[in-house]
């Protein structure tokens with residue numbers, strides 16, 4: 001009898017271990033605004049190797065969806081803001097659904113679960129540009145999904161920034177949450193439509209941005225480890241801004257008459273560079289608080305239980321706009337090359353483990369571009385650095401960032417190298433009017449990486465096309 005129990009316990013343990021390989025509520029955002037992109041197949045392997053079962057995209061790119069085919073990973077495809085206007089036309093919306101959703105709906109196809117209609121379209125800084133088009137686009141897309149017969153399991157949603165709701169200034173408590181007055185009526189109609197279709201509300205919540213944007217914000221309140229003075233609200237003690245923010249939304253939904261609408265967190269994460277608060281230590285602290293809550297299905301005081309969340313983001317993207325701040329290019333849980341940046345335990349046990357890095361990544365040669373110390377005329381140095389930093393990523397040089405400690409020559413070399421790598425190490429890209437030179441010496445420092453770029457998919461394709469072409473020529477020549 002005892003042996004039976006042992007066997008049973010063993011089986012249970014193995015089952016738990018296998019189960020632990022994937023994390024139920026956890027997804028990631030896969031953005032692709034990088035100068036050199038990892039091949040989509042490499043990224044899909046990366047997701048699988050780490051047990052990540054859900055991915056949120058910002059478009060419906062064919063090569064991405066091709067790589068996701070047969071993976072069974074749950075996918076949120078997206079319609080960018082720029083295409084919302086076109087979706088006013090129901091025929092166009094139908095066509096879109098046909099080309100980007102139902103086309104992949106077969107055994108061994110893509111497991112599409114959601115269509116994101118726009119991305120944070122009501123952001124205050126857009127000045128209302130997408131206010132007229134978003135809801136009609138949402139309706140057309142969901143109706144087209146319904147008409148195509150997939151509406152039961154593919155839901156249209158609109159990822160919204162947390163700035164669509166707020167608490168009034170006089171009563172800054174989560175329970176007082178309401179939709180922003182200028183979009184209030186619109187939001188109420190929108191959540192009504194979502195509710196009718198059993199579609200979830202999607203919100204992006206960024207404790208980092210609360211800290212970044214509000215001088216005097218209590219640092220500990222951005223994290224989950226309880227150092228902050230709690231905020232009391234109707235007998236609830238809020239100890240972190242994530243819960244408070246999420247519950248402000250729950251209250252806003254309730255006030256609009258849809259208190260039970262499911263909520264997905266479309267983006268949540270912490271950047272590792274580009275600001276004094278954007279660093280590895282803070283990112284580790286944030287995720288060590290967040291991940292156990294996801295696996296334990298902790299939820300928030302007003303919504304205990306499982307909350308589906310998508311980390312932002314998967315990879316660093318060195319071609320994103322820096323309008324929000326220099327940190328914008330450093331949100332990845334992986335570096336630009338798919339290698340992990342810091343210890344992270346997706347199973348929520350906070351073991352000191354690293355994620356599995358991308359396999360078979362191909363890098364350019366081990367060579368860097370640096371300032372030429374023998375250059376006679378340095379009067380054009382500044383404009384050359386500016387040129388380099390306009391077309392390549394220099395965000396690691398700013399105040400509070402990993403390369404801020406470099407001396408002025410180091411600064412120049414960093415900019416030159418970044419540009420040189422972005423240009424696929426084209427030798428002409430390491431000239432800068434004679435101010436630059438090539439070096440085989442790794443000029444990185446302890447804190448600042450002078451990176452070697454990866455071979456981008458396009459370049460690899462070009463190389464392999466050229467190779468097949470040459471091979472064909474050689475074969476022709478020798479008559480084989």
Ligand SMILES: *[C@@H]1O[C@H](CO)[C@@H](O)[C@H](O)[C@H]1NC(C)=O
Nearest residue numbers: 059060061062078079099100
């Ligand atoms: C939808 O699919 C078409 C055909 O593959 C493609 O041209 C278009 O870019 C896709 N839309 C998005 C937003 O990716």
Ligand SMILES: *[C@@H]1O[C@H](CO)[C@@H](O)[C@H](O)[C@H]1NC(C)=O
Nearest residue numbers: 123124125126127128129130
């Ligand atoms: C919104 O308005 C502000 C101030 O008028 C302006 O600076 C900004 O460029 C506008 N943004 C857009 C997306 O139109």
Ligand SMILES: *[C@@H]1O[C@H](CO)[C@@H](O)[C@H](O)[C@H]1NC(C)=O
Nearest residue numbers: 397398399404406407408411
């Ligand atoms: C290096 O560049 C950064 C960003 O452009 C600047 O803030 C810093 O002052 C520069 N440092 C030196 C020593 O020139």
Ligand SMILES: *[C@@H]1O[C@H](CO)[C@@H](O)[C@H](O)[C@H]1NC(C)=O
Nearest residue numbers: 366442443444445446449452
């Ligand atoms: C260059 O040196 C840095 C710092 O020692 C190291 O982390 C990095 O891996 C090196 N890069 C290459 C391509 O060897």
Ligand SMILES: *[C@@H]1O[C@H](CO)[C@@H](O)[C@H](O)[C@H]1NC(C)=O
Nearest residue numbers: 339341402445446447448449
């Ligand atoms: C620099 O890159 C290497 C990998 O090439 C990595 O191991 C190291 O942690 C990085 N260092 C910094 C300061 O980012």
